Amino acid sequence: MRSVRCRMDPGSCPLAASTGLYLTVKVKIRPIDEDGCRGALQQVWAEAGLSTRPRGRDHPEALAEQLARDPDLLLGAYQDEELVGVVQCTWDGRKGFVNRLAVRPACHGQGVGRALLAACEAALRRRGARIICALVELPNDPSLGLFEQAGYVRHPTIVYLSKRDHPEV
Numbered sequence: 669m670r671s672v673r674c675r676m677d678p679g680s681c682p683l684a685a686s687t688g689l690y691l692t693v694k695v696k697i698r699p700i701d702e703d704g705c706r707g708a709l710q711q712v713w714a715e716a717g718l719s720t721r722p723r724g725r726d727h728p729e730a731l732a733e734q735l736a737r738d739p740d741l742l743l744g745a746y747q748d749e750e751l752v753g754v755v756q757c758t759w760d761g762r763k764g765f766v767n768r769l770a771v772r773p774a775c776h777g778q779g780v781g782r783a784l785l786a787a788c789e790a791a792l793r794r795r796g797a798r799i800i801c802a803l804v805e806l807p808n809d810p811s812l813g814l815f816e817q818a819g820y821v822r823h824p825t826i827v828y829l830s831k832r833d834h835p836e837v
């Protein structure tokens with residue numbers, strides 16, 4: 669269990685809305701459960717403004733399949749039982765990837781993203797990863813700040829290429 673200082677969601681805490689109150693809360697990082705794959709996860713991504721592929725690889729069924737296959741690689745930050753942050757790790761046997769890292773805006777800047785990234789790295793290292801990578805769509809200073817603070821290095825000479833069966837995949 670990790671303790672982070674997290675601003676309460678004004679929607680769920682009227683006192684916080686009127687006072688801007690900050691409370692210290694316990695955030696637990698653990699695998700996302702199957703229900704989470706079918707609603708809460710997409711809600712966190714949407715609130716965080718993350719661009720996703722809900723009709724492709726981020727479809728609830730695709731996520732549930734990943735969960736069944738790699739339950740340790742789809743992680744959530746839970747404040748009590750509420751999902752406030754998520755990260756999806758992938759391991760291809762050669763490299764580990766950090767994908768779809770997102771934290772609800774009400775909890776930004778309180779260490780939740782850093783805790784999720786550390787948990788993702790630990791899970792990938794347990795699989796044998798010795799190199800961990802992330803793709804960041806620019807501009808995204810918070811994400812670049814988080815990764816660089818955690819020791820990741822930019823590769824300005826690398827260009828991302830992809831070949832898609834259809835635009836939503």
Ligand SMILES: CC(C)(COP(=O)(O)OP(=O)(O)OC[C@H]1O[C@@H](n2cnc3c(N)ncnc32)[C@H](O)[C@@H]1OP(=O)(O)O)[C@@H](O)C(=O)NCCC(=O)NCCS
Pocket residue numbers: 716717718768769770771772775776777778779780781782783802803804805808809810811812813814815817
């Ligand atoms: C990127 C994101 C996950 C960071 O989560 P967070 O919980 O707010 O981050 P943390 O509080 O753990 O911050 C850790 C470090 O990240 C960096 N960081 C966080 N917010 C930042 C910002 N707005 N600008 C620059 N750096 C920032 C800082 O280095 C920070 O360390 P510090 O607090 O000691 O300065 C969050 O901003 C988010 O959900 N963004 C929208 C979704 C997204 O773009 N995801 C990344 C996809 S690649």
